[in-house]
Each structure stands twice: as structure tokens, then as C-alpha cells.
Amino acid sequence: MAPETKEIEKDIEGYLARHERKELVRFVTVGSVDDGKSTLIGRLLHDSVGIYEDQMAAVKKASTKTDEEIDFSLFTDGLKAEREQGITIDVAYRYFSTETRKFIIADTPGHVQYTRNMATGASTADVAIILLDSRLGVLPQSRRHAYIASMLGIGQLIVAVNKMDLVDYAEGIFDKYRMEFGAFVSRLKFAGVHYLPISAKKGDNVVTRSAKTPWYAGGTLLELLETVPVARDRTAEALRYPVQSVIRPHLDYRGFAGQLASGVVRKGETVVILPSGKKSVVKSIDTHDGSLESAFAPQSVTLRLEDEVDVSRGDMIVRDGDLPRVARRFDAMMVWLSERAFDPQRALLLKHTARVVPARVERVQHRIDLETLDHAPSPGLVLNDIARVTLRCNRPIFCDAYDANRVTGAFILIDALSNDTVAAGMILAAESGDAGASGGEARGPVTAEERRERLGQSGAVLFVGEGHALGKQVERILFGQGLVAMSVDASELSEEGLREVAARCASLGIAVIVSGARDETMTAIAEKVGSGAVARREASAPAEELARALGSLCLGSTA
Amino acid sequence: MSLPSFRLTHLRQLEAETIHIIREVAAEFQNPVMLYSIGKDSACMVRLAQKAFSPASLPFSLLHIDTTWKFRDMYTFRDRFVAENKLELRTYTNAEGVKQNINPFDHTSQKYTTIMKTQALLQALRAGGYDAAFGGARRDEEKSRAKERVYSFRDAEGQWDPKNQRPELWNLYNGRIDAGESIRVFPLSNWTELDVWQYIWLEGIPIVPLYFAANRPVVNRGGTLVMVDDDRMRLRPGEVPEHKMVRFRTLGCYPLSGAVESTATTLPEIIKEMLLAKSSERQGRLIDHDEEGSMELKKREGYF
Ligand SMILES: Nc1nc2c(ncn2[C@@H]2O[C@H](COP(=O)(O)OP(=O)(O)O)[C@@H](O)[C@H]2O)c(=O)[nH]1
Numbered sequence: 091m092a093p094e095t096k097e098i099e100k101d102i103e104g105y106l107a108r109h110e111r112k113e114l115v116r117f118v119t120v121g122s123v124d125d126g127k128s129t130l131i132g133r134l135l136h137d138s139v140g141i142y143e144d145q146m147a148a149v150k151k152a153s154t155k156t157d158e159e160i161d162f163s164l165f166t167d168g169l170k171a172e173r174e175q176g177i178t179i180d181v182a183y184r185y186f187s188t189e190t191r192k193f194i195i196a197d198t199p200g201h202v203q204y205t206r207n208m209a210t211g212a213s214t215a216d217v218a219i220i221l222l223d224s225r226l227g228v229l230p231q232s233r234r235h236a237y238i239a240s241m242l243g244i245g246q247l248i249v250a251v252n253k254m255d256l257v258d259y260a261e262g263i264f265d266k267y268r269m270e271f272g273a274f275v276s277r278l279k280f281a282g283v284h285y286l287p288i289s290a291k292k293g294d295n296v297v298t299r300s301a302k303t304p305w306y307a308g309g310t311l312l313e314l315l316e317t318v319p320v321a322r323d324r325t326a327e328a329l330r331y332p333v334q335s336v337i338r339p340h341l342d343y344r345g346f347a348g349q350l351a352s353g354v355v356r357k358g359e360t361v362v363i364l365p366s367g368k369k370s371v372v373k374s375i376d377t378h379d380g381s382l383e384s385a386f387a388p389q390s391v392t393l394r395l396e397d398e399v400d401v402s403r404g405d406m407i408v409r410d411g412d413l414p415r416v417a418r419r420f421d422a423m424m425v426w427l428s429e430r431a432f433d434p435q436r437a438l439l440l441k442h443t444a445r446v447v448p449a450r451v452e453r454v455q456h457r458i459d460l461e462t463l464d465h466a467p468s469p470g471l472v473l474n475d476i477a478r479v480t481l482r483c484n485r486p487i488f489c490d491a492y493d494a495n496r497v498t499g500a501f502i503l504i505d506a507l508s509n510d511t512v513a514a515g516m517i518l519a520a521e522s523g524d525a526g527a528s529g530g531e532a533r534g535p536v537t538a539e540e541r542r543e544r545l546g547q548s549g550a551v552l553f554v555g556e557g558h559a560l561g562k563q564v565e566r567i568l569f570g571q572g573l574v575a576m577s578v579d580a581s582e583l584s585e586e587g588l589r590e591v592a593a594r595c596a597s598l599g600i601a602v603i604v605s606g607a608r609d610e611t612m613t614a615i616a617e618k619v620g621s622g623a624v625a626r627r628e629a630s631a632p633a634e635e636l637a638r639a640l641g642s643l644c645l646g647s648t649a
Numbered sequence: 650m651s652l653p654s655f656r657l658t659h660l661r662q663l664e665a666e667t668i669h670i671i672r673e674v675a676a677e678f679q680n681p682v683m684l685y686s687i688g689k690d691s692a693c694m695v696r697l698a699q700k701a702f703s704p705a706s707l708p709f710s711l712l713h714i715d716t717t718w719k720f721r722d723m724y725t726f727r728d729r730f731v732a733e734n735k736l737e738l739r740t741y742t743n744a745e746g747v748k749q750n751i752n753p754f755d756h757t758s759q760k761y762t763t764i765m766k767t768q769a770l771l772q773a774l775r776a777g778g779y780d781a782a783f784g785g786a787r788r789d790e791e792k793s794r795a796k797e798r799v800y801s802f803r804d805a806e807g808q809w810d811p812k813n814q815r816p817e818l819w820n821l822y823n824g825r826i827d828a829g830e831s832i833r834v835f836p837l838s839n840w841t842e843l844d845v846w847q848y849i850w851l852e853g854i855p856i857v858p859l860y861f862a863a864n865r866p867v868v869n870r871g872g873t874l875v876m877v878d879d880d881r882m883r884l885r886p887g888e889v890p891e892h893k894m895v896r897f898r899t900l901g902c903y904p905l906s907g908a909v910e911s912t913a914t915t916l917p918e919i920i921k922e923m924l925l926a927k928s929s930e931r932q933g934r935l936i937d938h939d940e941e942g943s944m945e946l947k948k949r950e951g952y953f
């Protein structure tokens with residue numbers, strides 16, 4: 091703070107004018123337990139902006155260490171229970187700023203299993219700082235952290251080799267790690283990778299250059315943070331304007347409030363509204379402080395259109411010729427965030443921009459083995475798993491690949507029953523043969539496999555005793571879960587008709603509930619459909635249980 | 650000047666993000682309310698809410714939890730502010746607490762806060778049937794807030810469980826709750842004290858005059874300057890109020906708010922003092938002092 095102090099005293103208004111115009115930069119710090127993250131952050135906060143005296147006093151009071159040195163890690167430790175356990179267990183956010191930038195640090199403490207926290211902190215970050223312990227070097231978890239950072243779309247990676255004081259600031263050690271890690275991260279998607287030797291505890295190369303590393307020509311960590319390019323120029327990208335709400339103070343005003351996810355919108359230009367596909371012209375771009383000629387990401391504004399088109403929350407305003415994917419079914423990389431393992435039968439909601447739609451994980455293609463970063467077979471998904479999945483939504487979303495757009499490429503999954511956020515996903519670019527998007531490439535008769543792909547379920551039949559009302563109830567539950575289901579009662583059709591309809595529909599991939607059929611009819615249908623795809627239940631069973639039984643028959647082979 | 654024209658400054662980016670949050674809550678909840686404490690953070694938050702829905706008026710009302718012990722200047726400011734801005738204000742006081750004469754003199758700050766603030770807040774939220782309540786807290790205020798989510802989930806008792814908070818990724822907030830449950834929303838989470846002051850300066854947002862230095866009657870209690878704001882103030886034997894140039898860095902109940910000696914009578918001067926100060930903002934709040942991690946205890950009980 092010292093050099094600034096004078097200036098603040100001399101010319102506070104000049105200082106304010108400059109500090110109004112900083113750039114916002116978010117970074118995430120990652121590393122394993124004891125690599126020195128807390129110490130590093132404490133050091134950054136302390137050396138760059140100054141820590142208040144009362145905070146310093148509190149730290150001194152809480153510090154159990156007896157040596158003279160201040161334990162910088164205590165500046166950042168948070169919740170009491172965690173302090174008592176001696177660990178931190180979540181993501182904590184810290185703030186500091188310099189002349190040119192305001193920084194938001196997502197501090198994600200390292201455990202063996204902490205993919206979830208790291209993904210959370212990394213989701214909004216521009217830069218990741220990975221710490222290596224100079225005595226331990228590149229560990230499997232270092233690679234894992236780099237992989238997750240890259241998957242979450244962070245462009246800039248800083249690899250800080252910490253505790254250099256413990257290895258006599260040896261250049262050879264630093265170089266060895268740089269080569270080793272460099273070989274690995276070159277396979278990932280970072281736009282820039284930077285290495286630097288530091289000691290968080292002693293302060294070398296954190297805020298001030300160290301005399302102990304004359305062989306190191308680069309800048310300090312803070313210099314790097316101040317200059318690293320983070321301008322993901324979202325204005326050069328396609329226009330994506332998810333509508334959050336309709337603002338309607340009186341009959342003469344109807345505005346669509348939202349925050350630009352990417353691109354620029356200009357007054358007078360023609361736009362397309364999804365999902366209707368209707369076109370209109372931007373009549374005005376309104377803000378509380380007046381109307382604008384143009385607005386750009388990530389501004390929050392209100393758009394008015396020339397025509398009385400129907401627009402509501404969850405719709406998206408885009409530009410013709412530069413449309414997003416309109417998809418009900420897509421592949422994504424997904425991180426499972428819940429303590430409760432993935433269960434294909436639980437109803438899920440997908441939140442994407444301002445849109446919430448019922449959705450289903452149709453298929454878990456493979457898991458990423460975080461030890462080897464190879465694909466692994468996936469019997470299921472548990473907390474901290476990363477997997478490639480196929481998702482299916484009840485209604486389309488308007489999306490882009492996450493690699494191209496971090497806003498319209500991201501979604502979360504919410505358990506409709508517990509309301510928990512159970513997964514976070516990054517949409518992958520559409521593949522050729524994406525049945526959900528266009529289809530129509532293949533010729534010849536449609537195969538059962540293609541139907542299964544399209545519907546995301548295979549056909550099955552559930553027999554219940556008397557009770558058409560019950561059948562309808564089961565149909566409703568399955569429908570709510572996003573399955574295609576129908577219920578039919580023996581009284582509606584002839585014996586033969588029933589046999590034919592049930593078997594045909596099942597072969598088309600539909601979940602069929604048959605009530606009131608006679609034994610011979612059931613046997614005949616089962617023969618046609620195959621015994622693996624039929625189940626029989628008493629009509630006294632609750633509808634939920636019946637739905638579950640039929641649902642698992644339909645999804646069993648795909649989920 | 651230094652940023653290209655299609656780049657937002659950090660304050661405008663924070664503004665855009667906060668507006669997005671406020672709009673999400675208004676769209677996804679049945680009955681939100683905005684906690685209004687009359688302080689500078691509330692002033693900032695209300696301005697951002699106005700921006701979110703302009704030219705329409707706010708789709709929710711403001712709620713002031715009134716302990717009856719706020720500074721007189723705060724009440725004056727509040728009433729004028731809501732009238733001028735045509736805002737709907739509801740106030741709530743824990744009537745039972747008033748009946749039992751719970752006050753900051755006879756009771757410990759902890760007991761007083763629990764009854765007149767925490768319980769009052771929970772009662773008010775229940776009485777109003779609110780499923781979402783905006784608060785102006787920031788993550789930089791206090792260590793245990795650093796981990797607070799933007800959407801802070803509360804169970805049917807209004808309690809906060811640090812182990813049971815939902816992960817928050819990107820700007821995708823999960824606002825699903827069951828009946829009786831609610832969330833507290835902190836749209837200023839990523840703002841720092843300096844950001845708030847700069848925004849007030851930039852936008853010309855009106856704030857309570859107590860933030861500016863003036864000659865005020867105070868008594869010195871163990872190093873803390875307490876203002877004698879009305880005749881309910883109980884002077885201890887030998888205490889004689891003296892006039893000093895003081896101002897307040899945070900506003901609350903006057904007997905519990907420590908003043909600082911200052912000559913700052915303009916916003917830039919206040920900001921200058923803040924930047925050069927050696928103690929953090931919360932120090933003026935007497936309620937935090939008793940115990941390490943005390944804020945976290947209060948939060949678990951339902952304090953904001
Ligand atoms: N010698 C040395 N010790 C360090 C350095 N950085 C951190 N430490 C120590 O390593 C231990 C773990 O540090 P901490 O910051 O708590 O690690 P975290 O678990 O990653 O947050 C503490 O005892 C620190 O004092 C360093 O640069 N040099």
C-alpha cells in the first residue's frame with residue numbers, strides 16, 4: 091500500500107477516477123493440502139493491499155504457532171468448524187486490487203477429492219494458479235487440477251513452484267518440473283502457460299522480485315496477474331441474449347430484460363427470437379441511465395422490439411445467420427456434485443441460461459479416470475466423478491459448445507425432488523449423426539437402434555390387473571420424467587387389437603402400460619416383445635412403484 | 650479511458666452481474682423482499698434494483714427490521730428516501746422484545762442482537778411469507794462471509810448450515826425450494842467496501858449524513874466513541890458527553906455503533922480515510938467483538 095498512500099493523500103479524486111476503471115479478473119488457486127495456498131493468498135493480500143491492523147491482531151491471537159513469523163495462512167481461514175478441524179472445506183472468495191485490476195480469488199482448498207469445489211471455483215475464473223511443492227514436484231493431482239481447469243475453460247495457467255526456500259532456490263529443480271508439467275499441459279487447451287519459482291512463506295517472487303533466483307528472468311506473481319491477457323472478447327462472438335424477464339410497467343412499454351451472454355446488439359438491427367423463430371427489429375436498448383445505441387456482453391440491459399412478438403423468460407434473442415444450436419439432446423462433460431450417486435430414475439431439471447427444463451441423463455458414455463485421465467467404463471456416477479454423457483431435455487435449449495461460449499455452453503442439473511444441485515455440465519460440440527439436432531442423413535428403413543437413440547429409451551410393457559385409471563396415472567408420472575409412455579386398457583380394443591397395439595408400440599420404443607388383459611393375451615404380448623422387456627404387477631401397487639418398474643425397463647439398457 | 654470501448658470497467662461489470670442476480674430472484678421466487686438497513690450497502694443495493702427493473706418500479710417491497718434504537722438521522726433519511734423514490738417499505742419490530750424492554754443497556758449485546766435483530770428478522774420473514782430476502786452483505790466484510798454463496802439456503806427454521814449449501818457455478822443459481830424454506834440472496838457478494846464507496850460516488854447515491862464527519866455529542870467508553878443520540882442514552886456515573894468531529898463507518902443501533910474521529914465531510918475524503926485506515930470496517934460494530942468467529946454463530950441462528 092505504501093507507494094499509493096502518498097498519492098491517495100495528495101490527490102484522492104484523481105486516484106478515484108483511475109480506480110473506477112479497473113478491469114475485473116477472476117482467478118482460482120489450486121493445489122493439494124499443504125502446498126501453501128493459504129499462505130500464498132495471505133501473502134498476496136498482505137503484501138499488495140495491506141491487511142488491517144485488527145485483522146492482523148485477530149490472526150496473531152488465533153495463531154497457535156510459537157515462532158516469530160506470522161502465519162499468513164490464517165488471514166484466509168474461514169469457518170469455525172473448519173478451523174477446528176484444521177482444514178478448509180469449500181470455496182472461499184477473496185478480493186484485492188491493484189492500480190489496473192480488481193481481483194477475485196476463488197480459493198479452493200485441496201483435498202484428495204475435491205473436484206467439486208475446484209469446478210465451482212474454476213467455472214468463472216480467467217486464470218488458474220496451480221501450486222507445486224518444490225520437494226514433491228508434479229503429482230498426479232497436479233495433472234488432475236490442470237485437466238479440470240482446462241475443462242472448465244480457463245485460458246491462462248500459472249504454475250507456481252512453491253517452497254523454493256526448502257530446495258535452496260535450485261534452478262535445476264524448477265526446470266525439471268517445468269519440462270515435466272509442460273509436456274503434460276501441452277495436450278490441454280490453455281492459451282497461455284506460465285511458470286514461476288516462489289516462496290509463499292518468505293515472499294520470494296510473490297509481490298517482490300527475489301534476489302535468490304537470479305536465474306529467473308520473469309516477473310513476480312503479482313506482475314503476471316496484472317498483465318496476463320484475460321480479455322475473452324465476448325463481443326466478437328455471436329449475439330446471445332437470454333431473456334430473464336419481461337418488464338411491463340404499463341401498456342405502452344414491453345421490454346425484455348437480460349444480460350448479454352456474448353456479442354453486441356445494436357439499435358435498428360434485425361434479430362430472431364428463439365424458440366418461435368420470429369424476426370423483429372431492435373427498437374431501443376434501455377437502461378435506467380438512458381437508452382443506448384448498442385450494448386455488449388456482459389451488460390445487463392432491457393431490449394424493446396418493433397413488433398408485438400411473443401417473448402418470455404427463457405427465450406433467447408439472437409441474430410439471423412448466427413444461430414445457436416436448438417437441441418433437446420446433446421453430449422456434455424459433466425461433473426457429479428452430489429453426495430447421492432446418480433440414479434437414472436430420479437427426475438432432474440436442467441438450468442441453462444434463464445431456462446429450466448425437465449431433463450434426463452440418457453447415457454453415461456464414459457468416466458474420466460482422474461488418476462490416468464483415460465476413459466473408464468462407467469457403472470454409475472458418484473460425487474466428484476467427471477464423465478461424458480448424453481442428455482435429453484423435454485424442451486429444446488438454445489446452446490453453443492462450451493469451448494465456444496462459457497455462458498450458453500454451461501448448465502446445472504437439479505434434483506427435482508431434493509432440489510439439490512447435483513451436476514454441472516459443459517456442452518460439447520455437436521457430432522455428425524446427432525440424431526437430436528437434424529437427423530435425416532441416413533437412408534433406408536429406420537432401425538430400432540435409431541429409434542432408441544432418438545427417444546432415449548427402449549420400449550417395454552407393464553401389465554397391471556384391473557385399473558385403467560391406475561394405468562393413466564403411471565403414464566402421467568413417466569411423462570413427467572420425460573419418457574414417452576401410453577396406457578391402454580383391455581376394454582378399449584379387441585383381444586387381437588390389444589396384442590397388436592401393445593407389441594407394435596413397444597417395438598417402436600414406447601413405454602406401454604396394459605391394464606385388464608387376460609392371461610393368454612399377456613403371454614402372447616410377452617412372446618412378441620421379449621420377456622426382458624415386460625413386467626407384471628398387481629393393481630394394488632402404488633403408481634410410483636409401477637412407474638419405477640416400467641421406467642427401469644425402458645432405461646435399463648441405456649442408462 | 651484505458652479500456653477499449655467494448656470492455657466494461659470492474660464497477661460496471663459488478664453492476665451488470667448484480668442486476669442479473671436481482672432479476673433472477675424476482676423471476677424465480679413467489680414473494681421476495683429486500684432487506685433495507687438504511688446503510689450505504691442498502692443504498693447501493695436499492696439503486697441496483699431500480700436499475701434492474703427500470704422503467705418499472707421494484708416488484709418487491711423493502712423491509713426494515715427496526716430495533717427502535719437506530720440513530721434519529723437514519724429514520725429521517727429512511728422516510729424521505731422511500732417517499733422520494735416511491736418505494737414500498739415495510740417495517741418490523743419484535744413487539745415481544747419491546748414489551749420486555751430488551752435494550753442495549755440492560756442486556757448484553759449478544760442477547761439484544763438475538764432478540765431485536767435475529768428473532769425479529771425471522772419473525773418478519775415468516776409473517777410476510779417471504780421465500781427470498783435480499784441482503785446487502787459482502788464477502789469481504791468478515792472472514793466467515795468469504796464462503797457465503799450468493800444464494801444462501803435456509804431451512805424452514807431460517808437457519809443456515811454451512812455443510813448444506815448448494816454449489817454455485819457460473820451464473821446459474823438454483824432457486825428451487827420447498828414450502829417453508831427460503832433463501833437469503835447477497836447480490837453484492839463480490840463487491841468490496843471500496844467498490845461500494847466508489848459506486849456511491851460515481852452514481853451520486855444519497856447516504857445518511859452520519860457517514861460524514863460533524864460535530865456530535867459522544868462519550869468515550871473503553872476507547873469506543875458512543876454518540877448520545879437521544880435521551881434514552883444512559884450515561885454512566887461521571888460520564889459527560891463532549892462534542893467531537895466524528896463520523897460512522899457503519900450504521901446500526903446508536904448505543905452499539907462506534908464513531909471515529911474524523912474531518913471527512915465529502916465522499917472523496919471518506920474514501921481517502923478508508924483507504925488509509927488501519928482497522929477494518931467491522932471494528933466499529935460492537936457486536937462482533939466478543940468472540941472469534943462470533944459472526945458465524947449469529948449466522949447459524951439466522952442473523953443476516
Ligand atoms: N518453507 C516454506 N514453507 C511454506 C511455504 N509456503 C507454505 N509453507 C508451509 O506449508 C504449510 C502448509 O501451508 P498452507 O498455506 O496452510 O497450505 P494449504 O493447505 O495449501 O493452504 C504451512 O506450514 C506453511 O507455513 C514456503 O514457501 N516455504
